[in-house]
Amino acid sequence: MAPDAAAGLRNVSLVGQNKTAIVVGGTLGIGAGVARLLARLGCSRIIIVGRNETRGKAVLEVLKELAPKESRIVVEFIKGDLSDSKGMREVASSLQKAAGDAGIDYLIMSQNGTPAGLNTKYNADGHDTAFAVQAISRFALAYLLTTSGGLVPNAIVMSIANQGQSLDDLSVDDLSLKTRLAKGPSATGIFINQSQRDSTVLDSAFEELNLRYPQYQYFSLWPGLVKTEEFNFSITPGYIKVIMWLGLKIIGTTPDQYANFPVYILASPDAQRTLGSGKYFDRVLNPTPLGKWSRDPKNRQALWEKLKEIIGEQ
Ligand SMILES: NC(=O)c1ccc[n+]([C@@H]2O[C@H](COP(=O)([O-])OP(=O)(O)OC[C@H]3O[C@@H](n4cnc5c(N)ncnc54)[C@H](OP(=O)(O)O)[C@@H]3O)[C@@H](O)[C@H]2O)c1
Ligand SMILES: *[C@@H]1O[C@H](CO)[C@@H](O)[C@H](O)[C@H]1NC(C)=O
Ligand SMILES: *[C@@H]1O[C@H](CO)[C@@H](O)[C@H](O)[C@H]1NC(C)=O
Ligand SMILES: *[C@@H]1O[C@H](CO)[C@@H](O)[C@H](O)[C@H]1NC(C)=O
Numbered sequence: 001m002a003p004d005a006a007a008g009l010r011n012v013s014l015v016g017q018n019k020t021a022i023v024v025g026g027t028l029g030i031g032a033g034v035a036r037l038l039a040r041l042g043c044s045r046i047i048i049v050g051r052n053e054t055r056g057k058a059v060l061e062v063l064k065e066l067a068p069k070e071s072r073i074v075v076e077f078i079k080g081d082l083s084d085s086k087g088m089r090e091v092a093s094s095l096q097k098a099a100g101d102a103g104i105d106y107l108i109m110s111q112n113g114t115p116a117g118l119n120t121k122y123n124a125d126g127h128d129t130a131f132a133v134q135a136i137s138r139f140a141l142a143y144l145l146t147t148s149g150g151l152v153p154n155a156i157v158m159s160i161a162n163q164g165q166s167l168d169d170l171s172v173d174d175l176s177l178k179t180r181l182a183k184g185p186s187a188t189g190i191f192i193n194q195s196q197r198d199s200t201v202l203d204s205a206f207e208e209l210n211l212r213y214p215q216y217q218y219f220s221l222w223p224g225l226v227k228t229e230e231f232n233f234s235i236t237p238g239y240i241k242v243i244m245w246l247g248l249k250i251i252g253t254t255p256d257q258y259a260n261f262p263v264y265i266l267a268s269p270d271a272q273r274t275l276g277s278g279k280y281f282d283r284v285l286n287p288t289p290l291g292k293w294s295r296d297p298k299n300r301q302a303l304w305e306k307l308k309e310i311i312g313e314q
Contacts, residue, residue: 003274005264015042025111027055029228033255039063042071082137084123092144103152110160115194128176135201162199163222166291172306187237203294224283
């Protein structure tokens with residue numbers, strides 16, 4: 001049974017534990033909610049990453065207000081754009097530098113790259129820009145900070161995005177689905193396939209990270225439907241709008257309510273016992289299996305090499 005995350009955090013404090021947390025996509029939405037809860041619990045150092053400096057600085061002020069005095073919180077905003085490989089490498093290197101010798105305890109990634117459907121744009125590397133933010137940049141930051149020694153022993157890396165779906169005929173040579181787009185698909189069809197693709201790539205990358213670097217833990221969570229500041233139904237095509245609207249009514253949460261789930265994994269001393277060794281979870285921390293494509297080690301291996309090539313690691 002999934003644990004009651006909010007209740008499980010009631011007596012948890014991070015004061016005195018000297019944790020450094022990085023929240024990528026922390027200027028808004030789910031990421032900002034996670035950063036606020038970490039500050040409330042007494043996390044002593046929180047670094048926010050995003051493009052919008054005005055918003056980033058405003059979040060830092062809120063974090064300082066929420067933090068208990070004894071946590072002596074130190075906050076920082078790092079400006080970066082994760083929409084191409086150059087930006088990803090710059091952010092990874094800024095984070096490595098900012099974390100310094102203390103290292104990174106928690107790397108939480110909630111940067112938003114919702115599929116663009118028929119409006120798909122391409123980045124400087126020639127890849128689907130939304131896909132680059134949603135999937136490639138999560139691999140890039142996890143991989144680069146892991147292999148550069150930026151993480152402390154037992155560090156936790158966490159993606160909050162898509163999980164558990166499969167695009168069964170994904171080809172690593174066409175991750176941006178250009179062939180499919182050229183066939184003139186329907187707006188909903190391509191949106192769903194892009195979403196399945198993002199999940200497939202994230203599942204595969206996170207499974208490989210867990211297998212290759214067992215000294216760390218790499219979690220991947222699907223948040224369900226969270227009513228964020230900028231939530232806009234209009235960006236989704238066709239009947240998906242209706243599903244989203246209904247979904248928000250039925251299972252929708254706010255960023256601050258939802259934050260309990262990821263932060264439970266990070267900070268509750270009971271998490272290991274209640275959740276077991278699983279790394280992939282749904283919106284209320286029920287364990288979820290990897291999607292079909294990602295369960296094949298040959299697929300994952302081929303994707304791993306491709307992703308490294310895309311981010312310039314070869
Ligand atoms: N909300 C939901 O119901 C829901 C449902 C399923 C999945 N998800 C996934 O969960 C994640 C978080 O969603 P959210 O609703 O919290 O999104 P959000 O409110 O739009 O926040 C997105 C964050 O990502 C940052 N960001 C966007 N593009 C970026 C870029 N190119 N480089 C660096 N940072 C960038 C934004 O900061 P700046 O604007 O400052 O750059 C912001 O801090 C996303 O991956 C989303 O697809 C959300
Ligand atoms: C950054 O955030 C501020 C405050 O929410 C907003 O007014 C502004 O338009 C944003 N800038 C960009 C470039 O999105
Ligand atoms: C998505 O891709 C799969 C596999 O290529 C295909 O069978 C399916 O019809 C596509 N569209 C949707 C809406 O799932
Ligand atoms: C929502 O998205 C649509 C389509 O991109 C856009 O035209 C509209 O201005 C957006 N609404 C808000 C409130 O941002």
